Amino acid sequence: MSSTLVKPPSPIQQKSGNLPRQLDKISFQVVMQLIAWLGLLLLTAPSIIILITSFSNAPTLEFPPPGFSLQWYSSLFSFPELRAAALNSFQVALITTLVCVVLGVSACLAMMNSKGRWVTAMDALVMSPLALPGVALGLGMMSFFAMVGVRLSLFTLIVSHIVICTPYVVRNVLANLTQLGSSLQEASTALGASPSYTFFKVTLPLIRPGVLIGAFMAFITSFDNVAVTLFLSDARTDMLPIRMWSMIQNDLDVRAAAISGVLIFVTALLMIVMERFSSLSKALIGN
Amino acid sequence: MKISQLLQPKSGQLALPLAIFLQLFYVIPLLVLIATSFQGEGGAGLSLKNYTEFFNNSVNVKVLIDTFLMGIQVTIVSLIVGYPVAYLYIKAPGFWKGILTFLITLPLLTSAVVRTFGWVVIMGRQGLINTALLQLGMIEEPIRLLFTHNGVLIALTQVWMPMMVLPIVASLSQIDPRLAAASQSLGGGVWRTFWQITFPLTLPGMISGALLVFALTVSSFVTPSIIGGGQLIYLPTLIYQQGIILLNQPFAAAVSTLLLIMVVVMVLILTALGRRSRRYIH
Amino acid sequence: MKSVQTATTNVPVNPQSELGSHSSHSLSLSQVMHQFGSFVALKDINLDIRPGEFVSLLGPSGCGKTTLLRIISGFLTPTAGQVLIDGQSVRGLSPSQRGTGIVFQNYALFPHMSVWDNVAYGLRAAGKRSRNQVASRVGEMLNMVQMNHLAKRFPSELSGGQQQRVALARALAVKPRIMLLDEPFSALDKSLRLDMQIEIRRILSEQGITAIMVTHDQEEAMSMSDRIAVLSSGTIHQFDTPTNLYDRPATHFVSSFVGTCNHLPAEVLGHAEQGYQLSVPGGELAITSPLPLSPGKKITLAVRPENLQVQPQSNPSLTGTVTMCLPLGSLMTYDVCLTQDCHVKITQTRTMGIKPLKSGDRVHLNLVSPQACMVFSD
Structure with missing residues (x-):
């Protein structure tokens, strides 16, 4: 009988008098599954539609496309402004990620090994940009830089991106460190290792998954950001998401679909790579 | 100071660089923003001028209410749709779990611009929905979906729903499966077991999901600006117009402060609720 | 209930401890007191442990025995009092400078390193030894715990008993003055415990190392220790040989905690x-x-x-x-x-x-x- 305790009774064991019970179960399944599949459709539809559209052979945006071709992808090659924008975004995201990792990991080490009240305050401070409106942060930082007389440049842009991307590094690394516990670091110390030896030989190799995932999410956040970037980049620096945003907003350029296609492919590829190296889904889903 | 001393496990000094960085480039700018919002005529003195100006114009007040409503609506719809998705994920067998993980997290990691663009294609005059409805003969004229409140609502729900699904999945996975078994062995039906056992135990997950979805929705700029076009305005768009296009920074700062207050108040309320809902979950 | 007798330390001198004393070290705790905030975790702890002796700190969870172990190892600085090794205070010395080796609860083996690398870790961290010196010491240690054939394995590929042998070899490789064992058998199957207890006791007495073990298991403490300190709510109730502890418990608590009464x-x-x-x-x-x-x-x-x-x-x-x-x-x-x-x-x-x-x-x-x-x- 133990199996019936774990799973709901199977239909074979049920007698004909159990109709209300059957109805109860079936109605639950139907309602749950129906909404869930609707939800999954909602979640995936835009990406799938964009992918299909990007292979369209039509001169304007329409769905379903009359035929398929690679013309919009090949048109990207003769679009030098786009390449410059992508390069700028890549550069900013890379530097942002590196600084976030250095600042974030060292802060996590301090937060992990200390039990003071300041840890709670620090945690709230680091995480809060996640929940605050990017437009407001961007405006505040822009006013601040104007006040102290710093002109907008790649530097101001990177600074603002560090503020909004550090939470991802700190959240993942801190979770990894907490899971690791302090006993391995203590074991290393007790064996005579110096703090830096302990960090590079024991702690860092073991929190590498958290660092990688944090860095990955920080990179993506920086690369895709529009709200803060609008306020903190100078007019001459063209950033990819901003360019795409104006392309879509102004004239529904089909080339935007091809760029989107490239971005979706790259993201999916990176996700698969990250999954191999450090189980990204575990960090995102948490089980 | 030597690097080995800096890496001393007990010292909090390692957090200093980040703390200083955030104080300088995050806390102070926020204070500057709030201070700017109280700036009077010609940049002199303290005044509530920007706020009275905001509330005296019914268009602005409508923007404020619309933004708040949008936040609430997106939160509720993502909860209703996201909960079954999380439930499906938890019950799915191994192989499907991998597929579902990919489907739930890929939207989260692709840029909001890309995802919103997908909605433009779906909702446009020659888009998927209009083409389908026209061919089925259900409508004679293309219906307007772009540039409507409901269009923005659908797109924003898609953009932020993963933030609702993930905490609920985490919450669901912590529930001891024997509890549902116990309820059913005591004669509780499937619906009863769900409403009386599973649902209350996942309240913490739902609340942290709601917190994220609300905050992210009212702060959204890209999606409303594309789907809403020029006519439908929400607070972030207003801030952008006033701050960058009209260069009226004190007024934009006031709007930003109001938006910040909206987010912070909601976060505080939901955090308090979350703490209460967690008391019977260790 | 107050104890009538006070803790006695009149114990027959262990003749073996004299033999190994040239390489063995003594440990003393004098007036050690520790507070966490307003909570007094330990008060007035005095212990004199002779060179080569095996001593257990026995008590229920929350009695302060782990706090005491952390104070001895240097991970915690006591609110008051002294820890002395060979009569010299080790105040201010870091865990690595004290020469205390630790076998952790659940062993704390480095999961990303092989058995060999785990044992070599402390020798490499010190950085003074040549490759050959490290190799010969690691080989010697692995021989001692009979783990030579598994040197290339990773901790996750070992059984509980094997992990414990590696943990012991790793701690002994750097020649600690005092060995500390934190609930070393709690993660082992009951059937394996007695074998490992005998083996660890044998290895430690062969090396003549002074050892202190924290445990809540009275049988473990009785079977392994020369002397046992019974702790409850932050104080030492009795510090005595296992037989005296059983036959002549000093307090009501000791009589009920050790054996049935x-x-x-x-x-x-x-x-x-x-x-x-x-x-x-x-x-x-x-x-x-x-x-x-x-x-x-x-x-x-x-x-x-x-x-x-x-x-x-x-x-x-x-x-x-x-x-x-x-x-x-x-x-x-x-x-x-x-x-x-x-x-x-x-x-x-x-x-x-x-x-x-x-x-x-x-x-x-x-x-x-x-x-x-x-x-x-x-």
Whole structure:
């Protein structure tokens, strides 16, 4: 009988008098599954539609496309402004990620090994940009830089991106460190290792998954950001998401679909790579 | 100071660089923003001028209410749709779990611009929905979906729903499966077991999901600006117009402060609720 | 309840400890006190551990034994008091400078390193040894714990007992002055524990290393230790050899924590031939006591189950009814009801051919000898 305790009774064991019970179960399944599949459709539809559209052979945006071709992808090659924008975004995201990792990991080490009240305050401070409106942060930082007389440049842009991307590094690394516990670091110390030896030989190799995932999410956040970037980049620096945003907003350029296609492919590829190296889904889903 | 001393496990000094960085480039700018919002005529003195100006114009007040409503609506719809998705994920067998993980997290990691663009294609005059409805003969004229409140609502729900699904999945996975078994062995039906056992135990997950979805929705700029076009305005768009296009920074700062207050108040309320809902979950 | 006796440290000198003393080290704790906020975790701890001795810190969880271990190892600085190794204070020295090796609970093996790299870790971290020196020391250590054939494995590929051997080898490789063991057997299967206890004890005495083990398992402490310090709520109740601890517990707590003990409320009636006559539930008993007892005094009488025996009716004795019989291997344990709210447990060796008692039997109990009991004043 133990199996019936774990799973709901199977239909074979049920007698004909159990109709209300059957109805109860079936109605639950139907309602749950129906909404869930609707939800999954909602979640995936835009990406799938964009992918299909990007292979369209039509001169304007329409769905379903009359035929398929690679013309919009090949048109990207003769679009030098786009390449410059992508390069700028890549550069900013890379530097942002590196600084976030250095600042974030060292802060996590301090937060992990200390039990003071300041840890709670620090945690709230680091995480809060996640929940605050990017437009407001961007405006505040822009006013601040104007006040102290710093002109907008790649530097101001990177600074603002560090503020909004550090939470991802700190959240993942801190979770990894907490899971690791302090006993391995203590074991290393007790064996005579110096703090830096302990960090590079024991702690860092073991929190590498958290660092990688944090860095990955920080990179993506920086690369895709529009709200803060609008306020903190100078007019001459063209950033990819901003360019795409104006392309879509102004004239529904089909080339935007091809760029989107490239971005979706790259993201999916990176996700698969990250999954191999450090189980990204575990960090995102948490089980 | 030597690097080995800096890496001393007990010292909090390692957090200093980040703390200083955030104080300088995050806390102070926020204070500057709030201070700017109280700036009077010609940049002199303290005044509530920007706020009275905001509330005296019914268009602005409508923007404020619309933004708040949008936040609430997106939160509720993502909860209703996201909960079954999380439930499906938890019950799915191994192989499907991998597929579902990919489907739930890929939207989260692709840029909001890309995802919103997908909605433009779906909702446009020659888009998927209009083409389908026209061919089925259900409508004679293309219906307007772009540039409507409901269009923005659908797109924003898609953009932020993963933030609702993930905490609920985490919450669901912590529930001891024997509890549902116990309820059913005591004669509780499937619906009863769900409403009386599973649902209350996942309240913490739902609340942290709601917190994220609300905050992210009212702060959204890209999606409303594309789907809403020029006519439908929400607070972030207003801030952008006033701050960058009209260069009226004190007024934009006031709007930003109001938006910040909206987010912070909601976060505080939901955090308090979350703490209460967690008391019977260790 | 207050203890009548204070902790004694009169112990026969262990002759072996003199042999290994040239390489062994002593450890002393003097007036150690520790507070977490307003919570006093340890108070007035004094311990003198001789070179080469194996000492256990025994107590229930939360008694402060782990805090004490962390103070000795240097991970925690005591609020007051001194830790002395070979008579010299180690205040201000980091864990690595003290020369204390630790075998952690759950072993804390580095999961990303092979067995060989784990054992070599401390030698490489010190950085003074050549590749060959490291290799020969690691080989020596792995030989000692018979793990040479598994040197390339990773910790996750080892059984619990094997992991523990690696943890021991890793801690011993750097030649610590004092070895600390934190609940070393708690993660092992019960069947494996005794083998590992014997093996670890053998290795440590061969190396002549002074060792301190934290445990809540009294059998473990009794079987391995030269001496045991019993801790409860931050104080040392008794520091003594295992047999003394069992036969002459210093406090009510020790008598109940180490082994099983019946505690009976008693009143002194008067002097008997060599001792005292007591009134206890179910009858009277004659005992001897090292303490002077005045008539009318209320005391607690502590008697181990094996020190009560069934006798034909005699005076003085206790009368009761057997309520439960529990056959436990070679022993038979009975629960005897003396009065409605006072039960005692007695044990007898099970011998073939002798008919055991059964539930409902009326029995008369007496001490095996008048000394076979302890007296604690209320």
